Structure formats: C-alpha cells, structure tokens
Amino acid sequence: MPEGASEGVATPKEVIRLEKISRQYVVGGNVVQALEEVDLVIKEGEFLAIMGPSGSGKSTLMHILGCLDRPTSGRYVLDGVDVGRLNDNQLAVIRNQKVGFVFQQFNLLPRETILANVELPMMYAGVPRRERSERARQLLKEIGLENRLAHRPTELSGGQRQRVAIARALANAPALILADEPTGNLDTNTGAEILRILEDLNRRGRTIVLVTHDPNVASHAGRVIRLVDGRIVADEGGVAA
Amino acid sequence: MSIRETAKAALRGLGLYPLRTFLSVLGIVIGVASVIGLVAIGAGVQKSVTNQISQLGSDVLLVSPAMQRGLFGRSVAQTTVDTSMAKDLVEHNPLIRQAVATLQTQGTMTVDNSTLDVTVVGVTPDYADIFSYPVETGRFLRASDQDLGVDVVVLGAEVASTLFPGENPLGRKVQLSAGNYPTRSFIVVGVMSSLGRTFAGNFDGQVYLPASTFFRWTGQRRVSTFILRARSSDVAVDAADQVDFYLTRRVGANKFRVESQQAILQTIGSVVGTLTLSLGAIAGIALVVGGIGVMNVMLVSVKERTREIGIRKALGAKNRNILSQFLLEAIFLSLTGGLLGLFGGWGVAALVSRWGHWPTVLPIQAIFLAIGFSSAVGLFFGIYPAMQAARLDPIASLSYE
Ligand SMILES: Nc1ncnc2c1ncn2[C@@H]1O[C@H](COP(=O)(O)OP(=O)(O)O)[C@@H](O)[C@H]1O
Numbered sequence A: 001m002p003e004g005a006s007e008g009v010a011t012p013k014e015v016i017r018l019e020k021i022s023r024q025y026v027v028g029g030n031v032v033q034a035l036e037e038v039d040l041v042i043k044e045g046e047f048l049a050i051m052g053p054s055g056s057g058k059s060t061l062m063h064i065l066g067c068l069d070r071p072t073s074g075r076y077v078l079d080g081v082d083v084g085r086l087n088d089n090q091l092a093v094i095r096n097q098k099v100g101f102v103f104q105q106f107n108l109l110p111r112e113t114i115l116a117n118v119e120l121p122m123m124y125a126g127v128p129r130r131e132r133s134e135r136a137r138q139l140l141k142e143i144g145l146e147n148r149l150a151h152r153p154t155e156l157s158g159g160q161r162q163r164v165a166i167a168r169a170l171a172n173a174p175a176l177i178l179a180d181e182p183t184g185n186l187d188t189n190t191g192a193e194i195l196r197i198l199e200d201l202n203r204r205g206r207t208i209v210l211v212t213h214d215p216n217v218a219s220h221a222g223r224v225i226r227l228v229d230g231r232i233v234a235d236e237g238g239v240a241a
Numbered sequence B: 001m002s003i004r005e006t007a008k009a010a011l012r013g014l015g016l017y018p019l020r021t022f023l024s025v026l027g028i029v030i031g032v033a034s035v036i037g038l039v040a041i042g043a044g045v046q047k048s049v050t051n052q053i054s055q056l057g058s059d060v061l062l063v064s065p066a067m068q069r070g071l072f073g074r075s076v077a078q079t080t081v082d083t084s085m086a087k088d089l090v091e092h093n094p095l096i097r098q099a100v101a102t103l104q105t106q107g108t109m110t111v112d113n114s115t116l117d118v119t120v121v122g123v124t125p126d127y128a129d130i131f132s133y134p135v136e137t138g139r140f141l142r143a144s145d146q147d148l149g150v151d152v153v154v155l156g157a158e159v160a161s162t163l164f165p166g167e168n169p170l171g172r173k174v175q176l177s178a179g180n181y182p183t184r185s186f187i188v189v190g191v192m193s194s195l196g197r198t199f200a201g202n203f204d205g206q207v208y209l210p211a212s213t214f215f216r217w218t219g220q221r222r223v224s225t226f227i228l229r230a231r232s233s234d235v236a237v238d239a240a241d242q243v244d245f246y247l248t249r250r251v252g253a254n255k256f257r258v259e260s261q262q263a264i265l266q267t268i269g270s271v272v273g274t275l276t277l278s279l280g281a282i283a284g285i286a287l288v289v290g291g292i293g294v295m296n297v298m299l300v301s302v303k304e305r306t307r308e309i310g311i312r313k314a315l316g317a318k319n320r321n322i323l324s325q326f327l328l329e330a331i332f333l334s335l336t337g338g339l340l341g342l343f344g345g346w347g348v349a350a351l352v353s354r355w356g357h358w359p360t361v362l363p364i365q366a367i368f369l370a371i372g373f374s375s376a377v378g379l380f381f382g383i384y385p386a387m388q389a390a391r392l393d394p395i396a397s398l399s400y401e
C-alpha cells in the first residue's frame, strides 16, 4: 500500500480467514492434534511464508487452505466463501477456480505434454479448447518454456518442471497460490530462480502462501508465521491486522 | 470436462501397456469371436440351405421308398411301385399339383476314351418343368421320346462339361453302361443348365433318359423317387402329411419316406437356432470371464495411477470426472477386445465357409450385438474400479509412491 492512501481507500480484502481451525487424526486409538485452534487472516497481495519443524502441521494447514482437506473444527472463509458448508463437488470447483498448487514433487502428469499439463485445470473448468490452448501457451511463454510445448515433463529439468507447475497453478487465475516447499527438490540456484518467479507474481498482486524450512527462502516473504505442534507461535512482518 | 477430453485421457491410459491390455481382453476377444463366428457360420449354412432349396422350389416334395438293411447288409427297398403311381398321387391328394416318377441307377458314360461315373435317371418329359429345371442347349426329353422309347439322352451340366470340354455335345454318340445291363449307345439331344447342390442330390452329375427307354434297357420298373409339387409353399408341409397318409393307406405304414423342402428348411432353421443359442451361452461365459479380466486390469491401473488421480483432484477434477475417465477406459478396453473378436470371428467364419462351400454371411445385428455386448461388459465390470478411483482421497493419493 502506498503511503497516504489509508483514508478513503478500502484496506486490502481478506483472501483467507481461519477461525479456531483444528485438525486431528486418530491413529490406532491415539489422537494426533495436527493443528490446534489456528487463527489466521491473509490479505490480498500478501506473500506469507510458513515455517516450523517437521511434523508441526505445515502441510496439514496447506491442505486445508487448498480445500484438499477439511478441518475437524473451526471456520474457514476463502475469498468470501465459507468453505465448511460446501460439498465435495463444490470443493473441487473451489480448488479449480480459487487455488493454484505448487508442490515439492512438481506433480505433473508424466505422460501428458507440458502444454496439456498447463491446460488441465482449464479443462476441468470447461474452458473451450482454443482459448485454453492459447492461455496455456501464453503462460508457458511467460516462464520461458514456449519452445517445449510438446515435451513430456520427464524431458525437463527440475527447475523447468517447477516452472511448468507454476504456469499450471496460474491457469485459472486463482485468488491464492499455495506452494508447499516448492524449492525443496531443487538446487540453490534453481530454487532461487523459482523464488524470483513467485516474488514477481506477488509483485503483480498475486497472494502467495509458501511453506519452507529455509530461512533464506522465508526472507523473501513479507510475512512469516511459525508453527510448533500445530499452533502458530510467531507471526512476523505482516500488515497489521 | 467434455466427453472428448475424458475419452482422450482414457485412451492414453489404455496405450500404456499394450500387451497387458491385450491379455486382459483376451476373454472378450474369444467371447465375441465365438459369437460372431458362430452366428456367421449359422447364417451362412442357413443361407446355403435356403439357396439349395430355392433351386428346387420350396413347394417341392420328394417321396422315395424307405430303405432297410436286408440280408448281407444290403439296402432293400421296403416296397416297389411303378411309375403309374405318379398319376394316382395327384388324383388322390388335392394339395398336390404335379408328380413325376424317376427311375435311377448308377452307371458310367463313355465318349471316345473318356469315362465318367454318372447317375442315370429315367424320367417322363414333365420332369424338367416340375421344378423349373432349364435347358442350357438343345432340348429336354419330349413326349415322342417317351412314347417311342428312343435312345436319346440329356446331360447334366457337369457331365457335359467333363466329357465334352469346349465341345458341342449335341448330336454326339455316347455309350452308357450300368450294372449287368448291356452297354448301349445314346444320342445327346440336350444339356441342362447347372442347378448346383440341392437337397435332392447333385443334378448336374445326372443324365436323363426317357423312362420307357430306361425300362426297356434295364427291365427296372421300381421307382426311385417321386418328385411332387404342392399347390404352394405354404401348404407344402400339409401336403407332405397328406401324401404320407395316402401312402400308408395304400401300401402300408413306413414304406415311403416323404420329405418336404419346407420341412427341411424348418428343421435346419431350428437346428441352427439351438446351436446359436447354446453356443451363445458359452460365449456369454467367455464374456463374463473377459469382464473379470477387464475389472482386474482396471483395478491394477487405478492402483498404479493413484498419484495421477490425486493430481487431477487437486487441480479441480470432480469425483464424477475421475469416474467417467476410468469407466470410459474400461469400455474402450473391452470395446477393443470386441472389435478384435469381431474381426477374428469373421475371419474364422470366412475360412470355415470357404471350406464348407457356403456364403460368408455376417448379419449386421451380430456386429451391433458384439459392439453393444463388449461395451456393456466394459461398463458393468468397469464400474467398480472406476468408483474406487473416484473415491480416492486426494491427499493420500498425492503422497502415494
Ligand atoms: N493422514 C494422516 N494420518 C495421521 N496423522 C497424520 C496424517 N497427516 C499428518 N499427520 C500427522 O499430523 C502432524 C502434522 O503433519 P504435517 O502437516 O505433515 O507436518 P509438516 O508438513 O509440518 O511436516 C504430524 O504429527 C503427522 O504425523
């Protein structure tokens, strides 16, 4: 936000509002509390890094944010929609329209071309063929892979694959990009390149939530929250809520 | 996601392991191939029988003395009647329009140095038109031939073409010998056109003499076959009963065998019908086995592609998108088997029909049946694996190795 624009202009809207979100797993009669009463608000245009030791609930939180999983209790409002009331099909639509995932394992379909991979979310959205293909080409061009349209993911390097995954995440122009350790499988240079792309996206207004172990990676984010045993123990650098 | 896109995804899945795909649909291939093969063979036989019968006309009846094993294993006719009975058969059986008697013996015909085994048939001149047996060249026997008992002969098509290749047999002299009868010379006055194979035997291999000449030569009066014609094809079976009843009264039970072409047609029809039905049951079992093969390979495929399913779900695939993708894949799978079976069965039927000299007939319904059946098998046996796929939990699928 530029200085002096505080009066008269609405503060950025909330993309995410979590209220007392808990997620517990029952494993062999024991209850594992993966998330415990997490409250979190993320505003449009934020770049938020989630840090924390292994098993602290980072992935669980990401799954809930991405509507791949449902909380055991609590309220989750994503881009104005109270997600808790939605059925499976409606959640699929939310994942398709409002969320773009970037995974540590890239998770591209190995037998499809990279063009088809980027088209996939638009295919499930019912975007007409020509439009879909045009947009996918455009997205791949922006990340510099326009010469590789017909290649399979296996013919690409890790960094290139992750760029394809980012293009795919952007396909339906989602409100939110979720990246769970996107640089975890990449060497430092390639990782830095991926981070630059994410930063660039953020500069252009995209809301990004990123999980990382790496303080250097986290330092690119405007806001860092720390999870320990399923609780938020620190929340630094964010726009005051 | 449109059907077209779902279909593309499904086809891609199929192409992954061609050998496994083929093996898994082998049951369907065999099932459909046997259905198609058997239906085609059945239809071919039926067509060939119908053709043979329509050569003679389905209103034609054959009446011949019943044979029984006599002393020393020789076949002995149960009764002997002479040619005059033909007239009685017409007079006493209102459903019969026409009747001719034939006398028969096996013999050999010699022209110059070539010899041929022939069936020598003594007939009255109305023989040719009772089942519209047309003359190719020359003429058939006439009333005057019969009245005068002249030594003329009319050749069946095959006899003429074998003994007179590329020559005109009309007016030529031929020698006939049969059994103990003295060899006798005849003048060829006509050649019949080809009738092909019929139920009453191979007409093309016969030669025809006036019945009176036949009797004078051989002394044989015993009728081999009466050929009758019913008022219409519709009453042919009833006419056969009528004649049977008449003959029983006149010469006793079971002395004659009365065959109507119509009855033969019906018998063949029902034999082919039961054959098709029972073999259809076997094919059905093969299809079930094939269906289980499809189900098995689909379950394996779902397992192997768990991660793909997770990715698709994360990107917004609904359960029904996944369901239809895998369901279509199963249908394509068994449809592939169905098409392979269709061509396989067709090929087998074509081979068998060539060997059996009948036409290859593949009823269009059989093709639709094969395609419909294999799709249905794919649908039925694909539902369970597809539901398994659709129900997968996205998070667990995404972390599946
Ligand atoms: N499907 C599951 N079933 C049981 N326990 C789970 C499951 N997923 C995660 N957990 C548990 O929840 C906790 C948080 O896991 P996770 O969110 O994966 O942590 P992180 O991503 O921070 O390493 C861990 O104790 C983990 O064992």
Ligand SMILES: [Mg+2]
Pocket (backbone or CB within 6 Å): A058, A059, A060
């Ligand atoms: Mg994790």
